[in-house]
Amino acid sequence: MQLLVVGLNHNTAPVELRERLAVKPDHSGTAANALTEIDGVHEAMFLATCNRVECYVVSKTSCQAESRVAEFLARLGNIDSKALSPHLFVHHDEDALRHLFRVTSSLDSMVVGEPQISGQVKNAYREADDAGSIQTVLHRCLHQAFKVAKRVRNETGVGDHATGLAYLAVELARQIFGKLSGHKALLVGAGEMSALAAKHLASHGLAELFITNRSPEKAQDLADELGGRAMPLERLANLLTTVDIVISSTSAPNYVLWYDEMVGIARARRGRPLFLIDLAVPRDIEPRVHTIDNLYVYDVDDMQQVLSRNRAARQREAEVASRLVDEEVHRFAKRIQQLEVVPTIVSLREHHHAVAEAEIERLLHKQPDLDRAQRHAVEAAFRGLVNKLLHAPVTNLKRASERPDIDRYIDVLEELYDLEREDTSSAKVPSLAAKPIKA
Amino acid sequence: MLWALAATGMVAYMSATFLHLGSLFKERPWMARGANIATAVGLVVHLGLVVALIVTESAAALLTVQGGVLLGGLGLAAVYLLAGWRMQLWTLGSLVLPLCALSVMASRFGHEPSTPSTDSLVLPIHIILAMLGTLAFAMAFAAAVLYVITERQLKAKRFGPWLRRLPSLDKLDTLGVRVVLAGFAVYTVAILLGFLWSWQNIGLDLEPRTLLAVLTWVIYGLIIQARLTVGWRGRKAAWLTIIGALGAVGVVLTYFLRG
Numbered sequence: 001m002q003l004l005v006v007g008l009n010h011n012t013a014p015v016e017l018r019e020r021l022a023v024k025p026d027h028s029g030t031a032a033n034a035l036t037e038i039d040g041v042h043e044a045m046f047l048a049t050c051n052r053v054e055c056y057v058v059s060k061t062s063c064q065a066e067s068r069v070a071e072f073l074a075r076l077g078n079i080d081s082k083a084l085s086p087h088l089f090v091h092h093d094e095d096a097l098r099h100l101f102r103v104t105s106s107l108d109s110m111v112v113g114e115p116q117i118s119g120q121v122k123n124a125y126r127e128a129d130d131a132g133s134i135q136t137v138l139h140r141c142l143h144q145a146f147k148v149a150k151r152v153r154n155e156t157g158v159g160d161h162a163t164g165l166a167y168l169a170v171e172l173a174r175q176i177f178g179k180l181s182g183h184k185a186l187l188v189g190a191g192e193m194s195a196l197a198a199k200h201l202a203s204h205g206l207a208e209l210f211i212t213n214r215s216p217e218k219a220q221d222l223a224d225e226l227g228g229r230a231m232p233l234e235r236l237a238n239l240l241t242t243v244d245i246v247i248s249s250t251s252a253p254n255y256v257l258w259y260d261e262m263v264g265i266a267r268a269r270r271g272r273p274l275f276l277i278d279l280a281v282p283r284d285i286e287p288r289v290h291t292i293d294n295l296y297v298y299d300v301d302d303m304q305q306v307l308s309r310n311r312a313a314r315q316r317e318a319e320v321a322s323r324l325v326d327e328e329v330h331r332f333a334k335r336i337q338q339l340e341v342v343p344t345i346v347s348l349r350e351h352h353h354a355v356a357e358a359e360i361e362r363l364l365h366k367q368p369d370l371d372r373a374q375r376h377a378v379e380a381a382f383r384g385l386v387n388k389l390l391h392a393p394v395t396n397l398k399r400a401s402e403r404p405d406i407d408r409y410i411d412v413l414e415e416l417y418d419l420e421r422e423d424t425s426s427a428k429v430p431s432l433a434a435k436p437i438k439a
Numbered sequence: 440m441l442w443a444l445a446a447t448g449m450v451a452y453m454s455a456t457f458l459h460l461g462s463l464f465k466e467r468p469w470m471a472r473g474a475n476i477a478t479a480v481g482l483v484v485h486l487g488l489v490v491a492l493i494v495t496e497s498a499a500a501l502l503t504v505q506g507g508v509l510l511g512g513l514g515l516a517a518v519y520l521l522a523g524w525r526m527q528l529w530t531l532g533s534l535v536l537p538l539c540a541l542s543v544m545a546s547r548f549g550h551e552p553s554t555p556s557t558d559s560l561v562l563p564i565h566i567i568l569a570m571l572g573t574l575a576f577a578m579a580f581a582a583a584v585l586y587v588i589t590e591r592q593l594k595a596k597r598f599g600p601w602l603r604r605l606p607s608l609d610k611l612d613t614l615g616v617r618v619v620l621a622g623f624a625v626y627t628v629a630i631l632l633g634f635l636w637s638w639q640n641i642g643l644d645l646e647p648r649t650l651l652a653v654l655t656w657v658i659y660g661l662i663i664q665a666r667l668t669v670g671w672r673g674r675k676a677a678w679l680t681i682i683g684a685l686g687a688v689g690v691v692l693t694y695f696l697r698g
Contacts, residue, residue: 154468157600171603175593178607270670273608294673296593306598313600 002062003096003141003336006069006088007047007054010110013087020077021053029127031076036133038068043138045128047103049120051110056100058137060407066090097141097336098329104145105152105325106159112318113158118149140336148328156324157317165193165303166200169277172298173201173245176275181205184243187228188236188256190218191249193279198226198247210239214250237261241268249279256284259292266292277303337401344410345394347419356386441495444488445543451481452516452540459533463601474532475523481536482516485543489513492546502563504694505546511570511691512542515577522578528606528614534581561636568629569652573687575622576659580684582615583677590674612672615680623659626687630656648693655686 008018023031028046035044035055043058055073059065070088074081091099102108106117125142128134134142153159170180177183185206187198190213202209209228212235213219219230231239240246240257250256257276266274271294278285278299290297360382364375393413400409413419455477462470489509492500500506516539523529585605592602630652637649662679665671 157465168598172593172598174607175589175598175603175605176608178609271666271672272670273673290594293675298596302596306596309599 002059002093003100003137004057004059004062004065004069005054005091005096005099006057006066006073007052008073008084008087008089009052009054009108012089017077017079017084017087018051018053020079021048021073022050023048023053023076026127028124029131029133032124032128032133033131035069035072038065038072040065040068043135044133045124045138045142047121047124049117052103052108054103056096056138056141058135062092094329094333097333098325100141100145101148101325101329102322105149105321107152107318107321107325111164113314115159118146121145136339137336140339141332144328144332148325151328152321152324156321158314158321165279165300165307166197168303168307169197169247169298170200170204172277172296173275174204176273176296177244179205182207183245184208184210185245185247186239186243187211187222187226188246188248188284189213189250189252189280190222191279194247194249194277195222195226197277197279198228201245201247202226202228208243210243212236212239237265240265240274244272244274246274246276247279248276248284250284251280252284253282255286257286257289259286259288262286262289262292262295266295269294334402337406338398340406341397341401341410344413344419345397348394348397348413348417349390351417351419352386352390353383356382441488441491442547444484444491445547448481448484448488448543449540451477451484452536452543455481456533456536456540459530459536463530463533463604471529475529478516478520478532478536481539481543482513482520485509485513485516485539488543488546502566504566504691505548507566507570508542508691509546510567511574512539512546514571515539515542515574518574518578522614526610526614528610530605531578531581531585531614534584535578538577538581561632561639565629565632565636568625568632569690572622572626572629573691575618575625576655576680576684576687579615579618579622579680582611582618583680583684586611586615586677587674587681590677608673615677616666619659619662619680623656623663626652626656626659646693648690651686651693652690655683655690658683658686 008021010018023046028048031046031048032044035041035046035057038057040059040061041057042060045056047054047056053073055069057065057069070085070090071081073079073088074084077084099108104118104121106112106114109117121142125134125138128138173180173183180201181204183206185198185201185208187194187209190211198209209223209226210231211219211223211226211228212231212233213222214233216230216232222228223230240262248256273294273296276285276289276295276297278297281300283299285297285299287297287299289295360379363378364370370378397409397413400406403409455474458470458474458477461467462474489501492506492509501510515535519531519535519539522531586608589602589605589608589611592598593608633649633652658679662671662676662683666676
């Protein structure tokens, strides 16, 4: 059973192409199901985010599956497969595993360290599971991917730094105010970036969001969109005294908030801190305001500087994280290969132990006057014999699980011993795997 | 035996301190947990030291300055754990725990414990309340130092990862206020009792330590007054808190230097 991933992401395909394959998150289960209908595909998961569309597939004949999955994607996006194929990437086995681990740990994202991807992978996994297209191999791989992502998050600094202006604004606000619930924000002007920042802040539980603009209709529109309250511009001074966060992005050519008036506002606030984000170019807030006690003004340049300093640090941490992922891939690949031989080992042991138990029965039947100790001795001897006989074949079978021709081994063994292969459905194997098989 | 306990306590508290400092730079879950475990160990050993002192010398030994410092450090550790649990403010540990370590060791030094006057309760209660007030100011000192550091970084527009692990300005400010108010109330009574004892026993003698204590009291009174009226928050209040705490600790030091 081999793992295969076929897809495209922000590195290999432009957004116009990715758009064609955009599938709503709750439809990824249907897509996963459709993938399993392909000949030779046993398990599948379909991951679609704004930056990537990827098909994770488990099949025995991954080379053939590869071209069929590519065709599936072409059909899904109504694209000519020849036009699509230069934009597709393909990974097999260990490389596919590494790709999965890297994606889930956000190492493959446009902004390394972004926190959303692991939730998106979890959704795709859940959808595919509900659609019944996940069995043992993908279950194991994804569980491990989430574990690895957690390790990356906890042991490296990859997720330590804000990954975008809106995130940074929230983090700065939280450094000043702690929890944002119960605090109020004011939006001055109606820039797109400021709306995004406001949305982020609101998602952290703002008590109130006021919006004010030169044009009351624009203010009202934005208020409706963001769930805030539009206020007339005359109330600005009053609002500045009561809110805690101000996001400003007007198109005014001059400053809107001047040092002298802000000194008065700070005094009226009785020392309560005020965080001002100036997203306008040219700036809305006179820079000197930052020097006022308990007032904090961050403009676009300031935020960009923090972000780029963070970006360099994040790159370094990403390298550490990459090495961690490689190590995990190596360890896990071994375990996945061993999964293949588990059913065979189980059958082998069951077969042998069945024979041993039958012989024990027969002997005890023939010798009814054995006492307890002697019966135990007989049972122990027979079972011990079977275990010793099995030790070498089972150990070597586990070792051989790394060989590419392992399937041949398994087939031969099954033929020689008349074994019936256990059904590798997820219902059975995990419970067996929970008790490690000791030869 | 007392020395062994003191040394163990100091090691425990200092380990916790270093773990807290470490977790500021590289956030690892085991560091934070290890720090709390070390703090708890230190607290238990500290308690053991108090018990051992009572057993080997006498309960009255606690009513001396050395005993007061020991109890004060114990109280500080307990309050720190409480504040950490209720307000999730573990980072203060890197400032507070060294003080606990110091208190555990300092209680072994100093002059021979002055014979505590067991006839009147005024002096012992004065000592206990003064220690409580001082340790409250010590907590406020820790919060204020962190506040100043954080505020400076924000004003300089430097926002590195270790800064994010410090508590928010608001939390530090809130903790500072609560602790200063409590400390001030207790310190007021302590000073009054001090004057009372002094008047009862040696006449109204204005030693430098008394002046220092009164100065500390005035500074904190000022901080509270200014906050209530003009709304003095933030950096200025933090600096005054730091100075005031140094005064309070100075008062305690004079006992050690003079006996």
